[in-house]
Amino acid sequence: MNLSEQLSLTAQRHPAKDAYIFQGQRVSYQEFDATVTKFASKLSELGYGKGDHLALVSGNSPLFMIGLYGALRAGATVIPINPTYTVDEMSYILKNGDVKAVMTMDVLIEKFEVMDRDLNIGHYFVADTGIGVDLDTSSLNGKMKSFTSVVAEGCLDYETPSLDDQDVGVILYTSGTTGKPKGAMLTHQNLYSNATDVADYLQFNSEDRVIATLPMFHVFCLTVCLNAPVMNGGTVLIVPKFSPQEVFATAEEHQATVFAGVPTMYNYLLQTGKEQAPTFRHMRLCISGGSSLPVALLESFENQFNVRVSEGYGLSEASPVTAFNPLDRPRKAGSIGQNIKNVENKVVDELGEELPAGEVGELIVKGPNVMKGYYKLPEETAVTIRDGWLYTGDMARQDEEGYFYIVDRKKDMILVGGYNVYPREVEEVLYQHEDVTEVAVVGAPDPELGETVISFVVSKNPTLTEAQLNEYCRNHLAKYKVPSRIEFMSELPKNTTGKILRKNLREQLTNSK
Known part of the structure; x- marks a missing residue:
């Protein structure tokens, strides 16, 4: 059993049940499963199948759900990519991932126009987001196909290729906090x-x-x-x-x-x-x-x-x-x-x-x-x-x-004078302070101790001082765990999933020297 087969089974058991609701549009499992089959059949007709890598570059929308399950049903391997990535970030994954086709949104066409000459992409399946992007003027026009039209042209009489449990269904590129991102191959x-x-x-x-x-x-x-x-x-x-x-x-x-x-x-x-x-x-x-x-x-x-x-x-x-x-x-x-x-x-x-x-x-x-x-x-x-x-x-x-x-x-651990300091322990203490809304702790090089603890804090109290927070920490933490420096910020840097980027904070410390 794989995800695509399970979707069909769920559609048989709950045909009229809402599979998803998006901006007032309700789509039943029966409709969702049929759309997935039609998209898969058209992908197959266009020459995409088992072993081919298809990138899915989309925000949260029906395009993502149909694109994912449709490509899997056609036997292809899906590579989801963050649509907010820069041209350089996206291009690296498309090249490294040997992507042959892209499922994306019209608002991203300008990015793909820049990248296309260095890629080996056969088709761009483009969803209309309704914001008025003129696709007819795109230099990709010969490779572009309307996602909606492709689905409409598909058929329900489609035989899914035989898939092995160990075939790769999705390649997820890690966030690349150190070096270039790596593609984790996830099997069916x-x-x-x-x-x-x-x-x-x-x-x-x-x-x-x-x-x-x-x-x-x-x-x-x-x-x-x-x-x-x-x-x-x-x-x-x-x-x-x-x-x-x-x-x-x-x-x-x-x-x-x-x-x-x-x-x-x-x-x-x-x-x-x-x-x-x-x-x-x-x-x-x-x-x-x-x-x-x-x-x-x-x-x-x-x-x-x-x-x-x-x-x-x-x-x-x-x-x-x-x-x-x-x-x-x-x-x-x-x-x-x-x-x-x-x-x-x-x-x-x-x-x-x-x-x-x-x-x-x-x-x-x-x-x-x-x-x-x-x-x-x-x-x-x-x-x-x-x-x-x-x-x-x-x-x-x-x-x-x-x-x-x-x-x-493991890589975030701070070594202060031979003692291990785990940022989360310090962060837990600071979060208990009534005026602190966000906090992140990182280590910085220190000539005497090896490393020292630095804390970045977002506070809802504009009068809160570093001295007050340090006093608070001294009452709750061993001396070597107390931040040697506290930086107040209006907000902490985060990635698109909302995860605080300690790497950016470390770079900020380096650049401020």
Whole structure:
């Protein structure tokens, strides 16, 4: 079984159920499945099939859902790309990923005009966003086809090519915080197993209505908000771009039952939603991932909106989910939970030996969701996957009840005078201060101590001083963990998923010298 086959099965079981709702448009599973088949048939007719790489460059929209499932049904490998990437960033992935065709939006045509001469693209399947872009004047006109027309020209009498579980379905390029991004090859088994296991673990059902405001090109949204609901006939509520007002409005209008977001989203919802708590009254579950959710933020959100927030853990190389706080047992604040079904997490030392409960080491994972490897990078693959275990690069510990806690990224650890300082520990303390709304901690070189702790803070109190915060930290942290410097900012740099970019903050420190 793979994602495309599961969609057809769901359409048979729930033909009239809404598969997705987008800007007032409701599309049933029967309609969605038929559209996917028609798109796949036309792709096949145009010469695209098993093993061909097709890029999907789109925001949250029906184009993404139809493009993903249609290309998979045709046997192609899908490479989702962030539509806000620059020409250089996008061009690298298109070249490195050996992309043969692109599914995209009319608003991005100018970017592809710049890149096309250096690429080997056969067709651009372009969706009309309704903003009046004149496609007839494009230099790509000979290669462009209207996405809507292509779907309309497809047929329902189409025989899907035979696919093996180990065939690559999706290549996800990592964010590339160090060096060039790497393409994680996710097989049909990887994608299907994680979607079904997540749906089972989080008890998704046909009555669930899941808000998809995380970027669909990101693996968190791809699996949790898109593929997992499809497993059991849930409805995807497509929100093109995150805004607290849009999330509240969507939750209210469609009686949403599940929301998934990253910590910064929860922070924005909390800060702007004191009068909006009733819009979440149908919500049975809020899911947090992407980075660690500060305990103070989690508890404040739960109290304000009267809804449970369960934190989990995942990474692109694992399709992505490996651990989650269980729904049928206590949720532990600050924990990423326990192993999900069919996946094993383990904390090990530098020799790969499992550590006892309470000790900090590297988190490694194993299961049917672990990637096949990095595209065209066998050496990188060999370093990351050893004896079937995926080495995540995250430092963690496990308690006596099997709950895991992420301490920090291995590369983010700060070494102060021989002592390990984990940024998250300092951030958790600062988040508890009533005037702090956002914080990020990084290390900076120090001639005497090796490294020193630097904190970047966003405060809602313009009179808050560095001295006051330092005093607060000294009351809650060992001396070597107290920031040697605190920088106040109006906002912290983030990527398109809302994850705080520590790399940018480190660069800012370097440039300010």
